[in-house]
Amino acid sequence: MGEMEQLRKEAESLKDQITAARKAVADATLPDTVSSTAVVGRVQLKTRKTLRGHLAKIYAMHWATDAKLCVSASQDGKLIVWDTLTTNKVNAIPLKSSWVMTCAYAPSGNMVACGGLDNMCSIYNLKGKDGNVKVMRELAAHTGYLSCCRFLSDSEIITSSGDCTCLLWDIETGTQKTTFAGHLGDCMSLAVPGDFKTFVSGACDFTAKLWDIRDSNCTHTFSGHESDVNAIAFFPNGNAVITGSDDATCKLFDLRSDQELITYQDSSIMCGVTSIAPSLSGRLILAGYDDFNVNIWDSLKAERVGVLAGHDNRVSCIGVSTDGMACCTGSWDSFLPSFSFKGQDNVMRLCKQNKQQYL
């Protein structure tokens, strides 16, 4: 009993220490720093392409690094690789389990991965000798649903799960190399920065965590959200993360000063954030919400500068291409059995800034 009490006291004292250390470096605020910077003008993005083909809820999408191809996952049990310029389907991969929740494109373009309620991460080789796309590996070890996955390379992938952990896998051997444990709730999302040395995760314990991939330590825990963190992304300079939560806000947490710098919220927004992506410079943050819209935020001034309407349904996923040219959104049909095979409501739309339109 004595030791428990001691540990409890030490934990409280350490939490106070962290709070004090964060306060000690808080010599300024982001709003003050950008007080003389003008808000960006109204952003209007035009729908340029509509990718039709999925027959049920689109749960996830991920751009390839070539900024032309992307992969999407739908609960119609298919993974589709799209050529976004022609809108052609390059591959339509039937899945063993249709309960898919996430998908990812390998940086090399050689593989895609997906997973969901089957608790597994399935890796598919797109460049097989005979041209057929086959399952290469089935990574099984999680005891909960697969919420997100991201390749580090053709030989390593990180997964996040409803079992509250993230795992680093060796794809060659199909085994787990490292376990990242610490979240107290389902892990909902993860993001990897350009240097592949760390990653961040958002979870149902209302926090975001930064992890060192090699030594498996969680080095930073960011609190502040008042509900599940559903979406997370790195700010393009790698020094900050942006999160989206069921508390209807997005937040920017700075990694080097170890604290929240700003919250993106509006009293008129009362529904959860499902997805988030920064533009190339980080100045714009595109966030998908449960009210079917995508709100575009000026990341520095924390003002809403645009809305992407046009989906009839809940936006489930969003991604900005690696060259920053386009953003792609996937939507989630409100399930009406008589119209379940309508098709056209289950679309992904590509939006591209048109210079004339913008002015």
Next chain:
Amino acid sequence: MSNNSANSSSLVMAQRSVKQLRLEASVRRIKVSQAAADLKSFCLQNAHKDPLLMGVPSSDNPFRPPKSCSLF
């Protein structure tokens, strides 16, 4: 018996929690003024290359449908 194992697993969890907090408490932190300034300058310096922010002329837009096709 079960009470003991419950106690010892709570103890292990508490020890892990303290170890984790010690690690998080020990990280180096930079001043927010520097962090905020760096964010601002990154955004401003890269604004001109951000197509969603600046827009691109239709001729450079790979997603815009071509105006006309010629067959020779």
